Amino acid sequence: MITQKEVSDAVCSIYKQAAIVLPDDIKNALKEAYDKEDSDIARLNIKSILRNLELAEENEIPMCQDTGLPIVFVRLGNVEVENLEQGIVDGVMLATESVPLRTNVVDPLTRMNTGNNIGKGIPQINVELTDEPVLELTVFPKGFGSENNNKLAMLLPGEGVDGIKKFFEESILSAGGKPCPPTVIGVGIGGSSDMVMKLAKKALLRPVDERNGDERLAVLEDELLGIANDTGIGPMGLGGKTTVLGVNVELADTHTAGLPVGICVQCWAARHATCTLKDE
Structure with missing residues (x-):
């Protein structure tokens, strides 16, 4: 037992x-973002985040x-x-x-x-x-500076993938610099209104460098990432190439009359940790 x-x-x-150690996939994404940025302010913000992570681990504090x-x-x-x-x-x-x-x-x-x-x-x-x-x-x-920027849309079936992309872009623009970008975005599609938000949140547990196994969703993830970073909101909302570090999409089947879409926003502190216990 x-x-x-x-x-x-x-x-x-x-x-x-x-609370103290950020997963390696997020650390690596931040380092890659730092190398890609050509804005001094953007690089300074990412450098500050990376230094913050070092201090948290060195001092064993959140x-x-x-x-x-x-x-x-x-x-x-x-x-x-x-x-x-x-x-x-x-x-x-x-x-x-x-x-x-x-x-x-x-x-x-x-x-x-x-x-x-x-x-x-x-x-x-x-x-x-x-x-x-x-x-x-x-x-x-889950920090609430990012959670407060989550969005739910009960789209009509006819709005399709274009409607999902439009709602996603509107959500990123609405969030702006409030959730302390660069962020990670979980997107849920399908199910019911409550289920789709849980899908979006669960999507955040997947590493940002791991695409969905469903090719349709893998392509959509890359497209949504491009849409987010084309906004130019940038680190901490002060401009730059990196508004979002990754977009993960999860899908469930839904009712013939609906197209639920959930957006779950996570700040750069995309914290989670897992362990497994066995009954031995």
């Missing part, structure tokens, strides 16, 4: 990793003061787990104290802070079932 303590210790550990809303993706297989939900909750509280993390969770109406990053429905836990004999946990701390 995988014990509650094993789950809580694992969540705490990967939360610390996510890379950003907004340590995000705690979101956990779970792949649950054929294993026996003790109190999975409470283990995740305990892990978030442990991380809040030990990293430490800023306490971000509040009642949406009173704005009363819970003080421990736990609240009603929080951490947000997304469970996907699998036949594999494993429990996979992914911590995805």
